[in-house]
Amino acid sequence: MQITFLGTSSGVPTRSRNVSSVALRLPQRAEIWLFDCGEGTQHQLLRSDLRMSQIRRIFVTHMHGDHIFGLMGLLASCGLAGNVEEVDIYGPPDLDEYLKASRRYSQTRFAYPIRVHTVQPGTVFEDAEFTVKCLPLKHRVPAFGYRVEEKDRAGHFDVEKAKELGIPSGPVYGQLKRGDRVTLADGRTINGKDLCGSTEMGRKVIYCTDTVYCEAAVELAHDADVLIHEATFAHQEAEMAFQRLHSTSTMAAQVALAAQVKSLILTHFSPRYAPGNPVELHHLLDEARAIFPNTYLAKDFWTYEVPRRLASTLSAMT
Incomplete structure (x- = not known):
């Protein structure tokens, strides 16, 4: 299970960071699940080692442009290439209407089936290997965080x-x-x-953006292996964060600490923290690590391998 960041900026792209999109690669089933699809996501995919033909599911957090403006372009390109079998898309209530209007006015026809699922709090997808759940976060428009749970696997049979x-x-x-x-x-x-060897514990990956600090994020992230959380602002901009219902670096770290996650990855950074400015991204990292030491800064095209835990290891740690 690998996480590749395709866009880590907030609001607008910068020279080094595109707007929001994260790819979860599932090598065991040759599938890619996208989380958000900001403008230019298909270009980021072309520049990465990921194969667009493997995109199987897309999870949208909310309807702001920096999270959805790349969706129609990506779907259209996949259709023209003719190498995608089907795509399921999950998101807020307005997502289906948005895609229908985009298709109607652009006269776009897809050569493969697309199913749009309006999410509600709880389980939004489940099969023999994975469960995906969502909860509403706290933003200016309806926004959801997603929890991907890999089911436990029996150990190696001798x-x-x-x-x-x-x-x-x-x-x-x-x-x-x-x-x-x-x-x-x-x-x-x-x-x-x-x-059989030790049971392989299923991994848990959480994606939370956009939101100010909220208990729903803590609940969603409980005991996760990886929490991907927005950190639009530095701690000194906390008042602005509350006004705009975004998170600071310290809010993200507080969620990680309260949820007892294994690792925290910060993303969705304001362009104001570009190199050379009074406050830079490494300052946000320092702020977060003061609360939750196992914190990382995401950057475009960075791939993070989610480690697997054995049941015996887990028991020894608790």
Whole structure:
């Protein structure tokens, strides 16, 4: 599971940072899930190592332009290329109307199915491997944060040990791989857990932007492996942050600390903190790390590999 940042600026792009978009790459299923799609996102994808043809789901936080203006262009390009099978899009109530109007007035036709899902607090997607949940955040328009949960996996099944025990291959191996107890034809009862390594705990990735500090963000991020949180302003601009319902670096760190996450990645930075200005981004990083030490600054095209935790490791830590 890899996170690639395609846009880390807020409001408007800069020379080094595009507006909001984050790609979650799922190598085990050759899929990419996008979170927000600001103007120019398709250009960022072309400049990255990601394959546009693997985009399968797009999650939109809210309807502000720096989070959605790249959506129609990306969908149209995917259609013209003819290499995308289908796309599911999740977002606020107005998202479906926005896409319908854009298609109507641009006379755009897609050669692949697109399904738009209006999200409500709770589970918005689930399959055998993943669950995606959302909660409303606190912004000037309806905005949602997303929580991606990877389901736990059984540990590696020791085939050689099973053979040594004289367990015949076949459907019984599947039961043992799941950790089930199986009674063999000769009367022996085998505990599948004894033939499997430590359970691989599912990873949890949280995406929260745009929002001022709120309890919903803490709830959404509880015990996450990675929290991606906006940090539009430095701490000294807290009054402006409250007025505009955006977060400071310290607000993001307070969410991470309260939620007991493993890592915090800051993004969605105001252009005012460009190099050479009185306050630069490294100052925001210092502010956040004073509260939550395991904090990183995102930058465009940075890829972060989400580490996997074993059940035995988790037990030792608690």
